[in-house]
Amino acid sequence: MTRPDLDPPEVAVIGVGQTPYRRRHDATTQDLVRAAVHEALTDAGVAMSDVDIVIAGFAPDGLAGENCPDKRFLPAAGAIGRWSMRVNTGGTTGIAAAFTAMDLLEAGYGDIAIAIGVERMAQALDVPAVFNTIFDPIYERDIGISTISMCAMRASRMMMRWGYTPEHWAQVGARNFAHASRNPLAQITRPYSAEAVLGSRMLSWPIRQLDACPISEGVCAVVLARSAAIGSTARPVAWVRGRASMTDTYNLGDRFAPGRPDLVDLLSLRDSVNRAYAQAGLESGLQADVAEIHAPFTSAETMAYAPLRFCDAADGPELVAAGFGAWDGRPVINPSGGPQAANAVGATALVRLAECALQVRGRAGERQVEGASLAVATGQGGANQFSTCTVLSSR
Amino acid sequence: MTTGDSSEPVPPLKLAGHWDFRYEYFAGDAASRFFAELGQGRIMGTVCPQCQRTLVPARGFCDVCYVETTQWREVGLTGRIETFTILATKFHGLPDPPVVIGYVTLDGASTAILNYVQGVPLDDLDAAGKQLLGQPRVRVRFHPQPEGRITDFHFEVTDDPA
Numbered sequence: 001m002t003r004p005d006l007d008p009p010e011v012a013v014i015g016v017g018q019t020p021y022r023r024r025h026d027a028t029t030q031d032l033v034r035a036a037v038h039e040a041l042t043d044a045g046v047a048m049s050d051v052d053i054v055i056a057g058f059a060p061d062g063l064a065g066e067n068c069p070d071k072r073f074l075p076a077a078g079a080i081g082r083w084s085m086r087v088n089t090g091g092t093t094g095i096a097a098a099f100t101a102m103d104l105l106e107a108g109y110g111d112i113a114i115a116i117g118v119e120r121m122a123q124a125l126d127v128p129a130v131f132n133t134i135f136d137p138i139y140e141r142d143i144g145i146s147t148i149s150m151c152a153m154r155a156s157r158m159m160m161r162w163g164y165t166p167e168h169w170a171q172v173g174a175r176n177f178a179h180a181s182r183n184p185l186a187q188i189t190r191p192y193s194a195e196a197v198l199g200s201r202m203l204s205w206p207i208r209q210l211d212a213c214p215i216s217e218g219v220c221a222v223v224l225a226r227s228a229a230i231g232s233t234a235r236p237v238a239w240v241r242g243r244a245s246m247t248d249t250y251n252l253g254d255r256f257a258p259g260r261p262d263l264v265d266l267l268s269l270r271d272s273v274n275r276a277y278a279q280a281g282l283e284s285g286l287q288a289d290v291a292e293i294h295a296p297f298t299s300a301e302t303m304a305y306a307p308l309r310f311c312d313a314a315d316g317p318e319l320v321a322a323g324f325g326a327w328d329g330r331p332v333i334n335p336s337g338g339p340q341a342a343n344a345v346g347a348t349a350l351v352r353l354a355e356c357a358l359q360v361r362g363r364a365g366e367r368q369v370e371g372a373s374l375a376v377a378t379g380q381g382g383a384n385q386f387s388t389c390t391v392l393s394s395r
Numbered sequence: 396m397t398t399g400d401s402s403e404p405v406p407p408l409k410l411a412g413h414w415d416f417r418y419e420y421f422a423g424d425a426a427s428r429f430f431a432e433l434g435q436g437r438i439m440g441t442v443c444p445q446c447q448r449t450l451v452p453a454r455g456f457c458d459v460c461y462v463e464t465t466q467w468r469e470v471g472l473t474g475r476i477e478t479f480t481i482l483a484t485k486f487h488g489l490p491d492p493p494v495v496i497g498y499v500t501l502d503g504a505s506t507a508i509l510n511y512v513q514g515v516p517l518d519d520l521d522a523a524g525k526q527l528l529g530q531p532r533v534r535v536r537f538h539p540q541p542e543g544r545i546t547d548f549h550f551e552v553t554d555d556p557a
Contacts, residue, residue, distance in 0.1 A: 025407040065412050123412075129488030137420040139452045142546045143509050144482065144490040152480035153498065160478070160528055205481035205524050249458050253498045253507035256477040257448070263478065 011102045012230060012237040013357035013392065014112075015044025015223035020185045021216040021342035021351075023122040029069060030076035036219035037077050037114060043363070044223035045235055051223075052110025054084040055101040057093035057117045059346040059381075062130045064120035077116050077221070083109055090134070091294065092245065092381030093117060094220060094350025095388045099245055101224050111229035115222050117347030122217040135383070136250070147296070148212060150252065150383060152204040155299035157264045159206065162313055166206050168320045169298035170197035173210055173340060175326055176298070180337020182367040187216045187342040197298070206299075213296035213343030220347040220354050238357035238375075242280030242391035246271040250383050268387035269307040269378060277309070280391035282376075284309040288331045288391075289372040290359045292352035294380045296339045304378060307387075327369075331376075335359065335367045349379030353390055360394040428467070429453040433548065434541035440504055442466040448505035452545075471502030472535040473553065479512060479527045481520055493517040499533055499550050510545065514552035526552075 017039030019032050027035075033056075041048060054077050061067050070086035077084075083104065089096045094117025101113035124130055131146040158164045174194040180186040192210055200209035230237055248268040249255070255263035261270075277283070285291060285308035293308070295301035302320060306313035310324070325333030334340075336355040339348050356375035358364040364372075373395065379388035422430065425441055429452055432439045440449040441464035443457035449468050456463045479497030482490055495515060498507035512533060515523045533550040541547040 025409060062414070065414060126487045128486035132489060137418075138422050138426045139545050140509050142544055143496050143511060144494070145496065145509065146486070146489060149480045149482060149496060153478045153496075156480060156524070156528065157478040160530065202483040202520060205483055205520050207480075251458075251506065253477075253500075253509060254450075254459075256498065256500055256507050257505050 009106055010227040010239060011105050011224055012227070012239045013222050013353070014225045014230060014235065014237045015040040015042070015046070016354045016358055016363070017041070017043060017221040018185055018351065018354060019218040021218040021344045022187045023217060029064070029066065029073050029118065029120050032219045033073045033076040033116060033118060036116060036221040040114065040221035040223045046112060046223060048078050051078060051112050051114055052083060053101055053104050053113035054079040054082050055097045055104070055113065055115045056084070056086050057088060057097035057346055057350070058086065058119070059088045059090050059093040060130070060134060062133060063124050063127065063345060065123050066120065069120075073118055078114060089386050090381035091345060092349045092379040092386045092388055094347045095353055095377075095379040095390065096245065096349075098222060098224065098350055098353055099243060099388070102240060102243065105224060105226045111226055113224045115224060115350065117220045117344075117350035119217045119219070119344035119346040119348070121215055121345060127215055148207060149204045151297045151300055152207045153252070154264050154303060154384070155206050155297070157262070158299060158303060161262070161264060162316055164299065164302065164317050166198060166208070167194070168317050169211055169302065170194035171320055172298040172301055173197040176334050176338050176340040179327065179332075179335050179367065180341030183336045183341065184366070185342065186337045187214050188337070189341070207297055211298040213339045216342040216344040218342075218344045218347060220344070220350045222350065222354050222357065236361035236363065236394065238360045238392045239395065240390060241393045242276035242278070242282070243389065244272040244275035245386070245388040246275070247382075248385040250385055252383060264303050265313070266303050266307050266384070266387065268385055269304055269380070269389065272387045272389040273307050273309065276389035276391050280393070282391060285376055286310060286331065288374045288376045290335055290356060290369050290375040291331045291333050292336060292338065292355045292375070292377045293334060294339060294349050294352050294378045296343045298340065300380070300384070301333070301338070308376065308378070332369045335364065335369050349381065349388065352377040352379060353392070356390070356392045360392050423455060425453040425455040425464070430543040430547070433537075434543065436537055438470050438472065438501060438535060439467050440470050442468050449503060450506050451501060451504040452508050468503070470504040474499045474501035474504070474533055476512065476527060476530050476533055477507045481517065481523060483520060493520060495523070495527065497527070497550070501535070511549040512552065513549055
């Protein structure tokens with residue numbers, strides 16, 4: 001059984017609100033939260049008085065330099081007098097907030113919920129050093145590891161195993177930047193070419209500056225509702241047809257033994273996809289019109305291709321070389337530009353869901369993929385060990 | 396009492412901040428013994444009684460089988476690079492580049508351990524990367540004055556055949 005209840009009430013995303021994911025020196029965290037929530041409620045056509053549940057994610061505190069900021073941003077999200085809490089699972093924080101809200105709606109604790117993901121990392125002047133502190137202080141932190149080097153070690157492994165080259169990843173980057181140029185919320189809207197990616201500064205071999213995400217901030221809010229509350233509204237909604245959140249070991253070093261899932265097999269995403277696709281009746285990610293992949297690095301995006309059943313892992317480089325994911329094909333990968341163009345850490349996994357919801361609701365504006373009705377969103381957190389997969393449909 | 400014109404633009408204010416707290420991390424039984432053994436020139440792992448993996452660095456339980464490790468086993472001082480990166484840009488609080496870090500499975504271990512890797516010329520990063528993609532053999536080099544930290548050793552690429 002892949003779901004806890006054989007006949008749970010259905011839930012849908014009925015509204016989306018997002019701030020631009022750029023440095024905002026002119027607003028407090030609370031101001032940004034309120035702006036995003038207000039926009040989401042307006043989009044959903046509901047009032048705060050209709051809302052029963054408020055779930056908020058923010059992570060990690062050290063990036064914002066605000067310890068336990070929940071005490072201030074939860075009220076700004078409308079939590080006063082409502083069932084509310086904060087969740088934190090690193091990179092998957094934003095989607096964890098949405099899944100928590102969905103669980104509560106399905107369980108009957110309310111009809112309408114707000115889920116938000118918050119990021120304030122532009123306040124940090126030493127982001128890589130803060131990211132060093134998320135690693136194990138006993139065995140690993142002294143070795144200078146950060147999120148960039150962690151993902152670079154996965155990239156090297158992909159070069160060894162499947163023959164990826166920096167040129168493949170530069171092509172992925174150029175496609176994401178081309179898509180981001182349609183997205184007014186993106187931080188990087190300049191359509192950098194593959195040559196520009198290859199010519200950018202080396203951060204942690206083989207990852208270059210334009211293979212990596214920028215330092216972004218902002219707030220994403222979604223309004224969720226269960227079917228009874230949606231009724232016969234004429235407004236388009238995005239039905240949640242499948243979802244799962246799975247975990248793998250923290251220890252990167254445990255994923256090299258022959259005969260076991262490898263570091264770059266991304267076991268937790270494979271497990272999440274298996275469950276979410278089964279719930280949604282999906283055989284392959286290629287059936288989707290749109291996929292928003294939570295990958296802050298070009299190489300990390302390609303690592304998700306096999307778990308999402310776009311191809312066998314060894315065929316990934318060939319798929320990239322064929323121009324996979326571009327605007328004129330299906331599925332379109334990251335029509336928003338993805339985390340490469342804006343990666344507000346505590347929000348970004350929720351942004352993937354929100355962007356998919358906008359797509360299947362036909363409300364994605366200039367970045368709308370024509371006729372999109374089925375979309376897949378992923379989330380990645382921890383030491384890339386927490387993965388989520390959500391399938392959204394217009395029907 | 397003065398009155399101000401609220402329509403006059405004010406530049407957004409940024410307030411300088413700083414976190415400076417001290418901590419002591421409690422290493423626990425497994426890591427305490429691991430570092431004590433490291434000081435004696437030995438690298439020890441713990442064995443999972445269920446999957447039989449020798450876990451290096453040592454831990455008190457196997458998180459996959461969810462059982463306590465029961466035995467200690469010494470592993471070799473040579474091994475193979477499983478993956479790596481070359482830190483190439485200086486960031487505050489992180490090592491001065493260029494420097495190689497990588498995961499190494501020591502002979503007899505079932506899992507890999509992270510540390511600095513030396514012995515690869517780093518004047519040409521792509522050439523260094525290419526060499527390291529070949530997963531060369533490495534040897535553990537212990538440091539003369541152990542402090543009870545993971546930095547009490549590093550790896551050095553050897554010319555030994557795989």
